[in-house]
Every structure is written in structure tokens, then in C-alpha cells.
Amino acid sequence: MSTVVKKASSIKTVNPFNNETVKEFDVMSNEQVDQIIGRADQAFKSWKKTSFEKRAQVLHKVASILRTKKEELGKLATLEMGKLLKESIYEVELCANIFDYYADNGAKFLADHPLDTAHGKAFLAYEPIGVLLSVQPWNFPFYQITRSAAPNIMAGNTMVLKHASNVPQCAQIMEDIFLEAGAPKGVYTNLFIPGRDVERLVADPRIAAVSLTGSEPAGASIASAAGSKVKKSTLELGGSDPFIIMEDADLDDAAKTTVYGRMWNAGQVCVSPKRVILPESKKAEFLDKVKAIFGTLKVGDPLEADTDVAPLSSEKAAEDVAAQVAKAAEQGANVVIGGHRIDRAGAFLEPTLITDITPKMDAYFEEIFGPVYMLHTYKNVDEAIEIANATEFGLGGSVFGKDTDKAVEIARQIDTGMVYINHVTGIAPELPFGGTKNSGYGREQSPAGIYEFVNAKLIRVTDSKALY
Known part of the structure; x- marks a missing residue:
């Protein structure tokens, strides 16, 4: 059969530091896409029978290549989406750790489970289900695909990737790395297609399931398309994470943690502390500390070691965030610092500090995906929790304070998939990642991540004379 994918304009790498086009790729034809999916389907037939040991060898080799090439890969990510080079290199190292984690533990996780x-x-046998479609965003161009690729390829599935159109070189080089690591052709393949054609791929009977990280509208569209064909999906759709500072917190530590956590990846992190929630009595003191740190932030070339805040991923991203800040100001919020585009080439926005945000403002509820720090205040813990839960999102969150038992009590009342105590929402191979509410469903990383796209088949053995 043929998968319908229309010919579209080329896919481009545009360096957000200077908005210059670096490289272009042709969009794949209908025939090319059909062949890739067919090859992935054929590869599955043998890959699912490949031993855990051999699959692990491939994943360990992928990890080794990532570490060897971390400088090269880091520069590529910075070139394509603008993040600080040190952040890009850290991302590559994290990906290597995730591949090693599943290579080391996959066989144990997927061993028959007696009942x-x-x-x-009786026991459960965990079996792969087929070709997975992975649809991933640009903000962590290697990590996002690793989260879905490492567990599922270890489980015996094969994968086709539709990456964000602004990181095509990162997308292609991961396929090259899998082949270099010894993965059979078709086990992991990149697709150069526009986002509007993804739904058509979901309908292809050779695609068994789909994993998406992206916007809420994209997730709803893909979930609907998968559901209509009775296919499983997992979605991670962003968030507006609360960061509750308790009365007993060290304000110096809280200020540093929240500011640098918010400026991570120029604020383009689904789980950064987007809404800092502070006791009202501490506002003046805390604000002084935050403003002092803002005064030290250097915006500039992401390749330079002393740069603190990089450009956003694209000119449109910078324009969109600036418009959100302007709307907050129009609705009565206090823009204490920043809020404007910087008069220079590139997708830059001033690091921004906003206070006095009320439920009558869009900024109270929405996600702002950029270097925008929003400060809320509360009179009591119940009000802090109410503010934390006031958005449709439920991805991550943090509670910061010396009384960790009390912090855990607060954490239990926050409607999110993850809460970190005395830390911004973080990432580790052994810890599950995922949300609730409109932040999506399903989990990646940890043992949970390898069970999302396997068939937990019950096998029961009884005497042939048994009555049931």
C-alpha cells in the first residue's frame, strides 16, 4: 500500500543566533516514505526475534558514539535551535546514559513476570508490537528522541521519527549513529516530512502506535487519529510548572534555583519553574535577590562559555513570547525587568520578570515558552496549592523548603505527574517522566517507559483436565 504524503517546501536549518539559513533538505516523496515504513515493518520481523543481548550491544554502541561525538553533536544542536553549547553537550551525555540504562536493564524489565x-x-510475557511513529519537538533535539527510542528499540520495536522541521541535521545524524552502531537498516529511520502530514502516517496499518511530545493541539490531533484506528499513543504536551517556596526556605538558594532554572534553554523547557509561588511576607526581600541575579545575566552567543541566556529557537518563537508578555502588561501585570526584543540579529528576547499576575490575566493560566519569570505570592499554604493547580497543565512542579516532611505533604496536593523537593523538575534515566491533565498521558524513562508499547501477554498453564 502507499502512504500519502504530499510534496512540500524544503526543510531548513536556520541558525537562531543570526537567523541565517545553514542547510536545506528535500521533503521526502510519497514513495520514499512508503519504502521507509515498509523497511521498518520488515526489520521488525527479525528485530523482535533478536536477543536482548544483541539489542543491548547496539544501544551500548549508540551510547559510546554519543559520548565520543558529544562536542560535534552539541554544536549541531546549538546551531539548529540555539541553546547554550554547554547545555547541548550535557544533553548528549544524558542521552548516552539513557541508552546505557535500557541496555543494562531492559532484559530484566521485560523478563516473564509470574502471577x-x-x-x-501463569505469567505475563512482554512482547514488542511493531513499528512506532515518534513525533518529537526541537527544544531537546537529541534527548526527546532518546526518551522514546532507547526503551522501545530495546523492547524489540522498530521506529520511524518525524522530528521538528527546524532541527533536520540532528534528526538525520541520529539515524546515522544507529547504523554506525550496528542496528539493522529499518530499525530506526528518520522521515523528512511536514507536520501536517503526520496524521496520514498514523492511519498506516503498518504503524502500531505513536509517541508525541509537542503542543496541546498537536497532541489532541494525534490522539484522535490514533484512537480512530484503535492504536495506542503517549503524549507529553508541555506545562506551566509551579515552584512553591515555603516560609522556612533559604531565599538566596530559592532565588538562584528559580532564576537559573527558568533561564535554562532560554526558558524553552516544559518543566522549568514557570510560576514561582512565594509567601507574600517575603516578596520585597525575595524580589531584590531575584533582580540582583537578573542583573548578572549575559545574553549572547550560545557558543561562548560565559553566556547565560541564548536566543530562542526561531524568530517566530521570540515574537510569540514577546506578544504574551505585552498582553500580560496590557492586562495589568507588572513587567519589572525586560519584556522586549533585543536590538540585534537573532531570535533574542530580554530575560523578563513579571509580578502581580491575577486570574483575570491570560498569563495566570497559559504556558510562556521563553525566558520569562513569573512571580506569584500567597497568604497561606492552601492558597499556594490553589495557585499551583490553577492551570490546565499538570506536568512537573517543585516545593522548596527546609521542612521536607511538610514539603512532601504539599507535593501530594499538587496535580502533576512529577514533583521535586528542593530542586527544579529534573531528568534522570531511572525516574519516570510524564504528566496528567492537559499535559498528556503515559510515561517515559524508568522501568515504566519500556512497558508503554509492549503487549503484556498472559500465558496460563493448567492441567488439560482442568474445568476452567
Whole structure:
């Protein structure tokens, strides 16, 4: 059969530091896409029978190549989407750790699981399901694809990737790395297609399931398309994470943690502390500390080691965030610092500090995906929790304070998939990542990540004379 993918304009790498086009790639034809999916389907037939040991060898080799090439890969990510080089290199190292984690533990996670039963024996056998479509965003161009690729390829599935159109070189080089690591052709393949054609791929009967990280509208569209074909999906759709500072918190530590956490990746992190929630009595003191740190932030070339804040991923991204800040100001919020585009080439926006945000403002509820620090205040803990839960999102969150038992009590009342105590929402191979509410469903990383796209098949053995 043929998968319908229309010919579209080329896919480009545009360096957000200077808005210059670096490289262009042709969009794949219908026939090319059909062949890639067919090859992935054929590869699955043998890959699912490949031993865990051999799959692990491939994943370990991928990890080794990533570490060897981390400088090269880091520069490529910085070139394509603008993040600080030190952040890009850290991202590559994290990906290597995730590949090693599943290579080391995949066989154990997927071993037959015995079940208690009154007669005979029963167990769950975890089996791969087929070709997965992975649809990923640009903000962590290597990490996002690693989260879905590492567990699922270890589980015996094969994968086709539709990456964000502004990071095509990162997308292609990961396929090259898999081939260099010894993965059979078709186990992991990149697709150069426009986003509007993804739904058509979901309908292809050779695609068994889909994993998407992206916007809420994109997630709703993909979930609907997958559901209509009775296919499983996992979605991670962003967030507006709360960061509750308790009365007993060290304000110097809280200020540093929140400012640098918010400026990470120029604020383009789904789990950065987008809404800092502070006791009202501490506002003046805390604000002084935050403003002092803002005064030290250097905006500039992401390749330079002393740069603190990089450009946003694209000119449109910078324009969109500036418009959100302007709207907050129009609605009565206090823009204490920044809020404007910087008069220089590139997708730059001033690091921005906003206070006095009320439920009558869009900024109270929406996600702002840029270097924008929003400060809320509360009179009591119940109000802090109410503010934390006031958005439709539920991805991550943090509670910061010396009384960790009390912090855990607060964490239990925050409607999110993850809460970190005395730390911004973080990332580790062994910890599950995912949200609730409109932040999506499903989990990646940890043991949970390898069970999303396997068939937990029950096998029960009884005496042939048994009555049931």
C-alpha cells in the first residue's frame, strides 16, 4: 500500500543566533516514505526475534558514539535551535546514559513476570508490537528522541521519527549513529516530512502506535487519529510548572534555583519553574535577590562559555513570547525587568520578570515558552496549592523548603505527574517522566517507559483436565 504524503517546501536549518539559513533538505516523496515504513515493518520481523543481548550491544554502541561525538553533536544542536553549547553537550551525555540504562536493564524489565494463581501457573510475557511513529519537538533535539527510542528499540520495536522541521541535521545524524552502531537498516529511520502530514502516517496499518511530545493541539490531533484506528499513543504536551517556596526556605538558594532554572534553554523547557509561588511576607526581600541575579545575566552567543541566556529557537518563537508578555502588561501585570526584543540579529528576547499576575490575566493560566519569570505570592499554604493547580497543565512542579516532611505533604496536593523537593523538575534515566491533565498521558524513562508499547501477554498453564 502507499502512504500519502504530499510534496512540500524544503526543510531548513536556520541558525537562531543570526537567523541565517545553514542547510536545506528535500521533503521526502510519497514513495520514499512508503519504502521507509515498509523497511521498518520488515526489520521488525527479525528485530523482535533478536536477543536482548544483541539489542543491548547496539544501544551500548549508540551510547559510546554519543559520548565520543558529544562536542560535534552539541554544536549541531546549538546551531539548529540555539541553546547554550554547554547545555547541548550535557544533553548528549544524558542521552548516552539513557541508552546505557535500557541496555543494562531492559532484559530484566521485560523478563516473564509470574502471577499468583490457584491452579497451574501463569505469567505475563512482554512482547514488542511493531513499528512506532515518534513525533518529537526541537527544544531537546537529541534527548526527546532518546526518551522514546532507547526503551522501545530495546523492547524489540522498530521506529520511524518525524522530528521538528527546524532541527533536520540532528534528526538525520541520529539515524546515522544507529547504523554506525550496528542496528539493522529499518530499525530506526528518520522521515523528512511536514507536520501536517503526520496524521496520514498514523492511519498506516503498518504503524502500531505513536509517541508525541509537542503542543496541546498537536497532541489532541494525534490522539484522535490514533484512537480512530484503535492504536495506542503517549503524549507529553508541555506545562506551566509551579515552584512553591515555603516560609522556612533559604531565599538566596530559592532565588538562584528559580532564576537559573527558568533561564535554562532560554526558558524553552516544559518543566522549568514557570510560576514561582512565594509567601507574600517575603516578596520585597525575595524580589531584590531575584533582580540582583537578573542583573548578572549575559545574553549572547550560545557558543561562548560565559553566556547565560541564548536566543530562542526561531524568530517566530521570540515574537510569540514577546506578544504574551505585552498582553500580560496590557492586562495589568507588572513587567519589572525586560519584556522586549533585543536590538540585534537573532531570535533574542530580554530575560523578563513579571509580578502581580491575577486570574483575570491570560498569563495566570497559559504556558510562556521563553525566558520569562513569573512571580506569584500567597497568604497561606492552601492558597499556594490553589495557585499551583490553577492551570490546565499538570506536568512537573517543585516545593522548596527546609521542612521536607511538610514539603512532601504539599507535593501530594499538587496535580502533576512529577514533583521535586528542593530542586527544579529534573531528568534522570531511572525516574519516570510524564504528566496528567492537559499535559498528556503515559510515561517515559524508568522501568515504566519500556512497558508503554509492549503487549503484556498472559500465558496460563493448567492441567488439560482442568474445568476452567
